[in-house]
Amino acid sequence: MKWFPFSRTTLVGLLFSAVGITIVGQLLRINVSSVTRTFSENANRVYEYRREIIYPERGYIYDRWGHLLAGNQEVYEIGVDLNSVTNPESIASVLEEVLDLDYGDILQETKKEYEQGVSEYIVLANFVKPEDIARLEEIRDSYWEIPSSEIKKGERRPSLNGLTWKPHLQRTYPENDVGGNIVGFYAFRDMVKGKPYFGVEEKYDDILSGSTIEVLVPNNPNLIEELPTAPPGASLVLTIDREIQSNVESVIDRAVKQNGAVSGTAIVIDPETGEILAMATTPRLNLNEYWKLTEQFDESTPFNRAVGASFEPGSVFKVLTMATALDTGKVTPNTPFLDTGTITIGGISIFNWDRAAWGPQTMLGCMQHSLNVCLTWVAMQIGNQDFYTYLQNFGIGKKTNIDLAGEVTWPLSVPGDENWWEANLGTNSFGQGVSVTPIQFITAISAIANDGIMMSPHVLKSVIDEERQYDYSPQIIGNPISKETARTLTDMLAVSLEEEASNALVPNYRVAGKTGTAEIAGPYGYTSNQTNASFVGWGPVADPKFVVFVWLEKPSSSPWGSIVASPVFSEIVQNLVTYMDIPPDGTQVGISER
Amino acid sequence: MSTEKNQAFQQAPWRVQLQILGMVLLGFVTTALVASIYLNVSAQTAAAAIETESLSFTRDTLQRQNASLRTEIGVITSAREMRKRAEELGFFLPDAESSHYLLIKGYPGKQTKITAPPITQIELPESILKPIYTQSLWEWLYENLVDFRMNQYGGLLK
Numbered sequence: 001m002k003w004f005p006f007s008r009t010t011l012v013g014l015l016f017s018a019v020g021i022t023i024v025g026q027l028l029r030i031n032v033s034s035v036t037r038t039f040s041e042n043a044n045r046v047y048e049y050r051r052e053i054i055y056p057e058r059g060y061i062y063d064r065w066g067h068l069l070a071g072n073q074e075v076y077e078i079g080v081d082l083n084s085v086t087n088p089e090s091i092a093s094v095l096e097e098v099l100d101l102d103y104g105d106i107l108q109e110t111k112k113e114y115e116q117g118v119s120e121y122i123v124l125a126n127f128v129k130p131e132d133i134a135r136l137e138e139i140r141d142s143y144w145e146i147p148s149s150e151i152k153k154g155e156r157r158p159s160l161n162g163l164t165w166k167p168h169l170q171r172t173y174p175e176n177d178v179g180g181n182i183v184g185f186y187a188f189r190d191m192v193k194g195k196p197y198f199g200v201e202e203k204y205d206d207i208l209s210g211s212t213i214e215v216l217v218p219n220n221p222n223l224i225e226e227l228p229t230a231p232p233g234a235s236l237v238l239t240i241d242r243e244i245q246s247n248v249e250s251v252i253d254r255a256v257k258q259n260g261a262v263s264g265t266a267i268v269i270d271p272e273t274g275e276i277l278a279m280a281t282t283p284r285l286n287l288n289e290y291w292k293l294t295e296q297f298d299e300s301t302p303f304n305r306a307v308g309a310s311f312e313p314g315s316v317f318k319v320l321t322m323a324t325a326l327d328t329g330k331v332t333p334n335t336p337f338l339d340t341g342t343i344t345i346g347g348i349s350i351f352n353w354d355r356a357a358w359g360p361q362t363m364l365g366c367m368q369h370s371l372n373v374c375l376t377w378v379a380m381q382i383g384n385q386d387f388y389t390y391l392q393n394f395g396i397g398k399k400t401n402i403d404l405a406g407e408v409t410w411p412l413s414v415p416g417d418e419n420w421w422e423a424n425l426g427t428n429s430f431g432q433g434v435s436v437t438p439i440q441f442i443t444a445i446s447a448i449a450n451d452g453i454m455m456s457p458h459v460l461k462s463v464i465d466e467e468r469q470y471d472y473s474p475q476i477i478g479n480p481i482s483k484e485t486a487r488t489l490t491d492m493l494a495v496s497l498e499e500e501a502s503n504a505l506v507p508n509y510r511v512a513g514k515t516g517t518a519e520i521a522g523p524y525g526y527t528s529n530q531t532n533a534s535f536v537g538w539g540p541v542a543d544p545k546f547v548v549f550v551w552l553e554k555p556s557s558s559p560w561g562s563i564v565a566s567p568v569f570s571e572i573v574q575n576l577v578t579y580m581d582i583p584p585d586g587t588q589v590g591i592s593e594r
Numbered sequence: 595m596s597t598e599k600n601q602a603f604q605q606a607p608w609r610v611q612l613q614i615l616g617m618v619l620l621g622f623v624t625t626a627l628v629a630s631i632y633l634n635v636s637a638q639t640a641a642a643a644i645e646t647e648s649l650s651f652t653r654d655t656l657q658r659q660n661a662s663l664r665t666e667i668g669v670i671t672s673a674r675e676m677r678k679r680a681e682e683l684g685f686f687l688p689d690a691e692s693s694h695y696l697l698i699k700g701y702p703g704k705q706t707k708i709t710a711p712p713i714t715q716i717e718l719p720e721s722i723l724k725p726i727y728t729q730s731l732w733e734w735l736y737e738n739l740v741d742f743r744m745n746q747y748g749g750l751l752k
Binding site: 057060065067068069071072073074130167168169172174175176178221223227229242243245246507508509574575577578581583584 | 640643658659661662664666668669673677688693704
C-alpha cells in the first residue's frame with residue numbers, strides 16, 4: 001500500500017471536494033451563461049409583471065336635490081381561458097341555460113385550440129348581471145361536489161373549468177329617458193373606444209371620466225406593494241329638478257300627441273340665476289338603450305331641440321321688439337296707433353295675421369292682438385341701428401354657450417349684410433325672417449323677467465370632487481334693457497293676457513306672456529298650414545321665479561299658438577308653482593309663531 | 595531540548611481537530627441562522643404582499659358594490675317609481691286651491707345643496723406598507739446598523 005500517497009480518509013475528502021467544486025462550478029457556469037441571461041430576461045418580462053389598465057369610476061350626475069340621474073352598476077364580462085377548458089359541452093350547456101346563449105356558438109368557441117399569443121382567451125358575453133354570475137358560481141360549485149363514483153366510465157366530469165368572469169362597471173341611468181336630452185349618454189358597450197355623446201355627459205366628459213391608469217403589477221409577491229387605484233371622476237349636480245322635468249315631459253308629450261305636432265319643446269328657467277329647471281324635448285331616448293338612437297332620431301333630428309334646433313319664432317319675438325321700443329323711448333304702453341290692416345316697408349306689404357284692420361290701438365292693444373302691422377311700424381320708429389343693436393344685446397344670432405353639447409345658432413342678418421333687405425326690419429319685428437334656438441330665445445326673455453339683467457343659462461349647479469363641493473356662480477351676460485322697461489313690459493303683457501282671457505292664464509297667479517304663430521319657410525316660400533306654435537311667459541309678475549317657453553312644431557289640430565301652446569304653458573305653470581312652493585297671489589300668508 | 599519543549603506545549607491533535615470542526619460548525623450555524631432570518635422575513639413580506647393584494651381586490655369589489663347599491667337606490671327612487679308608489683298610497687299632487695301656505699320663521703325652504711355628497715375614494719398616503727415589508731434583509735441590517743451607530747455616537751454622524 002506504500003505506492004498510494006494518501007490515506008483513505010483523505011481520498012474520500014478529496015472526492016467529495018471535487019464533487020462539490022464541480023457542482024459549484026456548474027452553478028456558476030449556468031448563472032453567468034448568455035443563455036441563462038436571455039432566459040431570465042424573458043421570464044421576467046413574461047412572468048414577473050402583468051400589465052393592467054385601471055379605469056376610474058365615472059362620476060355621478062345628480063339633479064338639484066341629489067336624485068341620481070346617471071350612475072354605475074356592476075356587471076361582468078364572461079370569457080373562456082382555452083388552455084384550462086376540460087369540458088366544453090358543460091360550459092355551452094350552462095351558458096345556454098343561464099344566459100340564453102346559443103349552445104352551438106358557445107361550443108364552437110370553447111372547442112378552439114389553445115395557441116399561445118394567438119388564441120388564449122375568448123369573450124363569450126358581456127354586461128352580465130351579478131345575479132346571473134351567482135347562478136354560475138352555484139353551478140360551478142355543484143359540479144365540484146359530484147362524487148367520482150357518480151361519473152360513468154368514459155364520461156367526463158361536468159366542469160366549468162376555463163370559464164372566467166371579470167367584474168367591471170357599466171354606466172346606468174336610473175331615470176331612463178327623463179332628462180335624457182340634457183344628460184346625454186356614455187356608449188358603454190364599446191369597452192375600449194366608448195365615449196360620451198350629447199348633453200352634460202359629452203360637455204363635462206373631462207371631469208366626469210377621471211384618468212385611466214396603466215400599471216405593471218408584479219406577479220412575484222415579494223415585489224407587490226399597494227395596488228394603485230385610479231381616482232374616480234368628479235360628480236356633477238345639475239340645476240334640473242327631476243320632478244319638474246318629468247312633469248314637463250309628460251305635459252309636452254301629451255300636447256304633441258293631442259295636437260298632432262311633429263315635435264315639442266319646453267324649457268323652464270329661473271330668470272334670477274339662469275338655472276335651467278327643466279328642458280323637455282321630443283323625441284327622447286331611453287339612455288340605457290342608447291343604441292336605439294338611430295331608430296328614434298333621423299339625421300335631421302337634433303338630440304336636444306332646445307339647443308340644437310333653430311326656428312322662426314313668430315309673434316313671441318314681438319316681446320323683444322316692444323322691449324326695444326320702450327327702452328329707446330320711441331313708444332309707451334299708451335302710444336296710439338291707427339291700424340289700417342297693412343303697411344309697406346322695403347317694397348313689400350305687411351298684413352296682420354287675420355288680414356284685418358284693427359283701427360285705433362295703443363301699444364298694449366298691439367301686443368294683445370299681436371298686430372304685425374303695428375309692430376312693423378314700431379320697428380320703423382326704432383330704426384335699423386337701434387333695432388339690431390338691441391337684438392344683438394339680447395343675444396340673438398349668438399350662442400348662449402350653455403353647458404350642453406350640440407348648441408347651434410343661426411346668424412342674425414343685419415344692415416350691410418348681403419342677405420339683409422329693408423323689408424327684413426318689418427318681418428323681423430314680428431319674428432319672421434329671423435331664427436333662434438329655444439335656449440337663445442328664453443335667455444333673451446329671461447332678461448325681461450329679471451329686471452333687464454340677462455343671466456347665463458346653465459345646467460351645472462356644482463361639482464363634487466374628492467368630497468368637496470364647488471358651486472357654480474350665476475353669471476350676468478348682459479343688461480339689454482332697463483329695470484323700468486322690463487317692469488313696464490311685464491305689466492303690459494300681464495294685462496294683455498288678462499284682457500284677452502288667454503288660455504295661458506293660471507288661476508290665482510298673475511303671469512305675463514305672449515303667443516307666437518310662425519309660418520314655416522319651405523322651398524316655395526312660406527306656408528300657412530304648417531306653423532311653429534309657441535308661447536313664452538313668466539311669473540309671478542310681482543317677482544318672477546320662472547320663465548317658461550313652449551314650442552310645438554307643425555301642430556295639425558290648429559296652427560295657432562294661442563290655441564295649442566297657451567294651454568300647455570298654463571298646465572306646466574299650474575304644476576310648477578306647486579313644485580316650487582310659490583304661494584298664490586294675494587294669499588293671506590299665515591305666520592306660525594310659538 | 596528545545597524541540598522537546600515545543601512538543602510539550604503542543605495541543606493534542608484531537609483538540610486541534612475539534613477546534614477546526616467547531617469553527618466550521620459555527621460557520622454553518624451562522625449561515626443557517628442568517629438564511630433562516632432571511633427566509634422568515636421574505637415569507638412575511640410575501641404573505642403581507644399577498645394580503646395587500648387580496649385587500650385591494652376586496653376594496654375594488656366593495657367600491658363596485660357601493661356603486662351598484664347607489665344606482666339601485668336611484669332606480670328604486672326614480673321619479674316614475676316614486677310617483678307610482680305615491681299614487682298607490684293615495685297621494686296626489688295638490689293644486690293651488692287645495693294648498694295652504696304658511697310662513698315659518700327661520701325655515702329657509704328646501705335647500706338645493708347636497709348635504710351628503712357621494713363618498714369618493716379617500717386618498718391614502720403613497721404607501722401604507724411599513725418599510726419592513728418592502729426592504730431587503732441587507733437594507734434592514736444597514737438601516738439598523740446606522741441607527742445603532744447614531745445612538746452610540748450621538749450627533750457625530752449627523
